[in-house]
Amino acid sequence: MSADTSTLAGAPTVFVPIREHTTLRGTLTDTWVITQRNLLRNLRLPQLLVFATIQPVMFLLLFNYVFGGAISGSLPPGIDSYTNFLLPGLLVQIAAFGASQTALGLTEDLSKGVIDRFRALPMSRAAVLTGRTLADLIRNAAVLSLMLTVGFLIGFRWQTSLLGFLGGFAIALLFAFALSWVMATIGLYVRNPEAAQSASFLPIFPLVFASSVFLPTQTMPDWLRVFADNQPITVIANAIRGLMLGPEVLLPGQTVGGEVLAALLWLGGITAIFSVLAVRTYRRAVS
Amino acid sequence: MPSPDTPAPAPERVEPPGTERPIVRVRGVSKTFGKDVRALDDVSLDVAPGIVYGLLGPNGAGKTTLIRVLATLLRPEGGDVEVAGVDVLADPTGARARIGLAGQFAAVDEYLTGRENVVMVGRLYGLSGREARRRADDVLERIKLTDAATRRVGTYSGGMRRRLDLAASLVGRPQVMFLDEPTTGIDPRSRLDLWELVEDLVETGTTVLLTTQYLEEADRLADRIGVIDDGRIVSEGTADELKDTLGGAVLEVTVAPDDVARSREILGGIAGDEVASAAAGTRLRVPARDGVVTLMAATRGFDAIGLQPLDVALHKPTLDDVFLALTGDRPEPVEGEAAEAATGVGLDATSGPSTGMATTSPTTPASSGDRPAA
Ligand SMILES: Nc1ncnc2c1ncn2[C@@H]1O[C@H](COP(=O)(O)OP(=O)(O)OP(=O)(O)O)[C@@H](O)[C@H]1O
Numbered sequence: 001m002s003a004d005t006s007t008l009a010g011a012p013t014v015f016v017p018i019r020e021h022t023t024l025r026g027t028l029t030d031t032w033v034i035t036q037r038n039l040l041r042n043l044r045l046p047q048l049l050v051f052a053t054i055q056p057v058m059f060l061l062l063f064n065y066v067f068g069g070a071i072s073g074s075l076p077p078g079i080d081s082y083t084n085f086l087l088p089g090l091l092v093q094i095a096a097f098g099a100s101q102t103a104l105g106l107t108e109d110l111s112k113g114v115i116d117r118f119r120a121l122p123m124s125r126a127a128v129l130t131g132r133t134l135a136d137l138i139r140n141a142a143v144l145s146l147m148l149t150v151g152f153l154i155g156f157r158w159q160t161s162l163l164g165f166l167g168g169f170a171i172a173l174l175f176a177f178a179l180s181w182v183m184a185t186i187g188l189y190v191r192n193p194e195a196a197q198s199a200s201f202l203p204i205f206p207l208v209f210a211s212s213v214f215l216p217t218q219t220m221p222d223w224l225r226v227f228a229d230n231q232p233i234t235v236i237a238n239a240i241r242g243l244m245l246g247p248e249v250l251l252p253g254q255t256v257g258g259e260v261l262a263a264l265l266w267l268g269g270i271t272a273i274f275s276v277l278a279v280r281t282y283r284r285a286v287s
Numbered sequence: 288m289p290s291p292d293t294p295a296p297a298p299e300r301v302e303p304p305g306t307e308r309p310i311v312r313v314r315g316v317s318k319t320f321g322k323d324v325r326a327l328d329d330v331s332l333d334v335a336p337g338i339v340y341g342l343l344g345p346n347g348a349g350k351t352t353l354i355r356v357l358a359t360l361l362r363p364e365g366g367d368v369e370v371a372g373v374d375v376l377a378d379p380t381g382a383r384a385r386i387g388l389a390g391q392f393a394a395v396d397e398y399l400t401g402r403e404n405v406v407m408v409g410r411l412y413g414l415s416g417r418e419a420r421r422r423a424d425d426v427l428e429r430i431k432l433t434d435a436a437t438r439r440v441g442t443y444s445g446g447m448r449r450r451l452d453l454a455a456s457l458v459g460r461p462q463v464m465f466l467d468e469p470t471t472g473i474d475p476r477s478r479l480d481l482w483e484l485v486e487d488l489v490e491t492g493t494t495v496l497l498t499t500q501y502l503e504e505a506d507r508l509a510d511r512i513g514v515i516d517d518g519r520i521v522s523e524g525t526a527d528e529l530k531d532t533l534g535g536a537v538l539e540v541t542v543a544p545d546d547v548a549r550s551r552e553i554l555g556g557i558a559g560d561e562v563a564s565a566a567a568g569t570r571l572r573v574p575a576r577d578g579v580v581t582l583m584a585a586t587r588g589f590d591a592i593g594l595q596p597l598d599v600a601l602h603k604p605t606l607d608d609v610f611l612a613l614t615g616d617r618p619e620p621v622e623g624e625a626a627e628a629a630t631g632v633g634l635d636a637t638s639g640p641s642t643g644m645a646t647t648s649p650t651t652p653a654s655s656g657d658r659p660a661a
């Protein structure tokens with residue numbers, strides 16, 4: 001096979017540990033190795049690939065053509081079409097619905113003993129979690145890009161600039177990343193794939209529907225509207241809309257800068273809190 | 288190793304005590320789960336370098352717990368653990384660099400190919416991509432998986448997965464390998480393959496610590512055996528030493544179910560209280576230190592009360608006898624002899640339904656501890 005036969009039976013092996021502690025460089029390599037592994041899972045499980053691609057596109061087409069006609073009258077001023085209003089919101093919705101994958105992947109690894117295998121190797125401990133959330137970020141980038149492509153095909157156009165459009169896309173990705181940490185925490189807490197799936201939808205559903213993701217919040221009853229206008233999903237969807245479509249689409253008194261700042265604060269806060277919680281829950285889950 | 292056709296290298300490797308530092312050294316290790324599950328109770332253990340050490344014990348004895356402590360996955364409450372000269376509790380990463388682990392359930396990625404699995408583990412040991420791929424090819428050849436290397440593990444048989452799981456660690460050339468029940472749940476052919484692999488491994492100087500419920504496996508593979516029960520090491524030595532503790536022979540008497548109690552009394556009177564019952568409980572065994580004399584004493588005893596045993600036999604002790612004598616006499620849940628015949632070894636019968644449970648629910652380590660409450 002190769003020149004080195006020292007590992008074949010018979011010849012004594014010389015035992016030299018390859019590395020005895022993890023360096024920063026080692027941590028980065030480990031993170032990348034784990035990220036690749038997690039990405040391969042997405043690519044090789046056909047069901048996942050199908051759901052990850054068909055479902056978002058289906059949502060986009062259904063909402064666009066089913067609701068589009070009825071809603072275009074009650075859109076905020078300054079929006080050219082329901083497609084333009086819908087797509088930024090759907091980016092948030094799809095990122096939110098897909099986030100349970102993080103919880104699912106982690107609980108599966110826990111229950112199959114893969115995490116134990118990792119923990120018995122001289123690798124960076126952080127890489128198990130960061131490799132998972134990074135892989136999910138990359139998956140989200142692919143899914144959201146696909147949605148945007150379909151969006152363009154059915155008539156979506158940004159009303160600001162390419163830069164604004166890319167800024168909105170970046171916020172959607174940051175949102176996906178932040179949510180990954182939330183889901184990692186939930187998954188490590190419940191430690192069972194099925195439970196993780198249901199548990200993760202519990203907070204997601206009300207937050208996504210009671211928001212400005214699909215429809216403007218103006219028609220909601222007051223009590224709901226107060227909640228909807230101030231919860232993070234609306235703030236994030238508004239920031240993305242503001243960046244992609246311009247200030248006219250926001251409520252009176254709101255500015256694009258203000259919404260983006262609020263969104264970044266939410267995202268920074270969620271990521272910070274839940275990455276700490278996830279690491280803690282991980283420690284508890286594995287000992 | 289101690290198979291008859293191998294000129295056993297073991298005696299050369301096991302140096303007289305004190306001359307060579309044990310490669311695995313455990314002192315006073317305890318681990319309690321919850322309030323009262325004492326999985327390890329003040330365990331101390333030495334493993335000399337280059338041998339196969341077999342940890343033998345029934346379900347729930349604490350085998351997996353001990354392996355997990357040694358492999359840095361679990362922190363014990365107290366005690367010292369040293370592996371390959373590294374203090375495991377103080378420097379877990381240093382220890383991980385020197386060990387390999389194959390857990391009780393194969394932890395391989397089904398959606399990766401065999402080769403990708405091994406390469407990944409190599410990378411996580413710290414190898415460069417190139418070196419990891421090179422060593423992976425070596426390892427795959429060594430475990431005879433070269434042909435299946437580019438297939439997804441999802442298509443592998445249970446035995447192939449086990450081999451892959453074990454072999455994945457070999458890319459890191461670990462000094463000590465921990466194998467937790469490496470052959471549970473695989474067919475006899477695959478079991479032989481795995482045994483050969485372990486023997487190969489030891490030939491290259493790796494120390495192997497494996498757990499097993501199969502006495503035959505411990506007898507065949509292990510240079511030294513530690514019998515663990517209820518979290519304690521209850522006996523330790525070579526297979527022969529353990530058998531010698533029972534004296535020269537074992538007297539085995541099979542009686543009708545109604546006669547068990549009375550027979551126990553007779554046998555207990557002759558051989559002390561070490562009556563152990565194998566399988567369904569109608570086959571009683573006692574050490575026969577005085578061989579035929581013990582046998583005759585027993586037959587006289589049965590005669591005196593007019594009891595007719597179904598079968599009486601005197602044989603050399605097997606590890607079965609040692610095991611039953613050491614781990615006590617438990618109620619036998621089911622089929623007994625049938626199960627024993629099927630597995631070729633007696634111990635499985637004592638585990639009854641729990642073996643099945645353990646394999647169907649790999650998520651809960653606790654599922655292993657479910658033998659009938661002692
Ligand atoms: N995580 C856990 N939480 C609670 N109890 C546990 C846990 N892990 C093990 N135990 C208990 O500790 C004891 C020893 O378990 P362990 O898994 O070490 O046994 P074992 O010898 O490996 O058994 P088996 O042959 O069934 O694999 C059992 O009583 C088990 O129920």
Ligand SMILES: [Mg+2]
Pocket residue numbers: 350351352391467468655
């Ligand atoms: Mg076990």
